[in-house]
Amino acid sequence: MECFRYAATKDPDARGKAKKAFGFLKLLQEVTGTDGFFARTIVPANWTQVDDGNRTFTPRELADELVKEPRFKPVEVRWRKSTDGKWLWKGDTSSDELCGHMMGYYVYYELVADETEKAVIGKHVSRIVDYLIANNFTLKDLDGKHTRWGVWSPNRLNHDPTGHPTGIRIQWSCSRFLNWPITLRANPFTSNSIDGSLTTKAISTIWPR
Numbered sequence: 556m557e558c559f560r561y562a563a564t565k566d567p568d569a570r571g572k573a574k575k576a577f578g579f580l581k582l583l584q585e586v587t588g589t590d591g592f593f594a595r596t597i598v599p600a601n602w603t604q605v606d607d608g609n610r611t612f613t614p615r616e617l618a619d620e621l622v623k624e625p626r627f628k629p630v631e632v633r634w635r636k637s638t639d640g641k642w643l644w645k646g647d648t649s650s651d652e653l654c655g656h657m658m659g660y661y662v663y664y665e666l667v668a669d670e671t672e673k674a675v676i677g678k679h680v681s682r683i684v685d686y687l688i689a690n691n692f693t694l695k696d697l698d699g700k701h702t703r704w705g706v707w708s709p710n711r712l713n714h715d716p717t718g719h720p721t722g723i724r725i726q727w728s729c730s731r732f733l734n735w736p737i738t739l740r741a742n743p744f745t746s747n748s749i750d751g752s753l754t755t756k757a758i759s760t761i762w763p764r
Contacts, residue, residue, distance in 0.1 A: 574663075
C-alpha cells in the first residue's frame with residue numbers, strides 16, 4: 556500500500572516504508588542461504604515459541620494425515636537458524652507466498668524504485684525464477700523436495716494425477732504466477748495445459764539483470 560501512496564503523493568515517508576517492506580521481502584530469500592529459495596517468515600533467533608514448530612511424526616500420525624490429504628508432506632524441520640545466528644526462518648513456502656513476492660517486487664519496481672534499485676530487483680527476481688527453472692518449475696526446500704504447494708511443473712500439473720488433487724486451485728495459481736509479470740511464449744489462460752516455455756531471457760525483458 557505504501558508503494559501506491561508514494562505514487563500518488565510522493566511523500567518521502569511512504570517511500571521509506573515501501574523501501575523497508577521491499578528490504579524485508581529480499582531478506583526472506585537471503586536469510587535461507589540458498590540460490591533462490593525464500594522463507595515463509597522470520598523471527599528473532601532467541602524466540603522460544605513459534606507457531607507450527609518443528610516436530611516428528613509417528614507412523615500412525617503420518618498414515619492418518621495421508622488418509623485425510625494424499626498430498627500431505629510431513630515437514631519435521633520447518634524452522635532453521637540463519638547462518639549469522641540472528642534469525643529463525645520458516646520453510647515449506649507456498650505458491651501463494653511466491654505470488655505475493657512477485658506482486659510486491661513488481662509494484663515497488665514500477666512505482667517507487669530508482670534505477671539503482673531496479674537493477675537490484677532485476678537480479679533478485681532472476682535469482683528466484685532461475686531457481687524455479689533449475690528445479691523443473693518447483694520450489695525446492697532444503698530437504699531436496701518441493702514444498703507442499705510449490706509446484707508449477709507442466710509434467711506434474713498436466714500428467715501426474717497425484718500432483719494436483721486440487722487441480723483448479725493449483726492451475727490457477729500457476730497461471731497467475733507465470734503469466735504475470737513475466738512474459739511467456741504461450742498464454743496459459745488459453746488452454747488447460749501449460750507448456751512451461753519460460754526462459755530467463757523472457758524475464759530480462761521485464762526486469763533486466
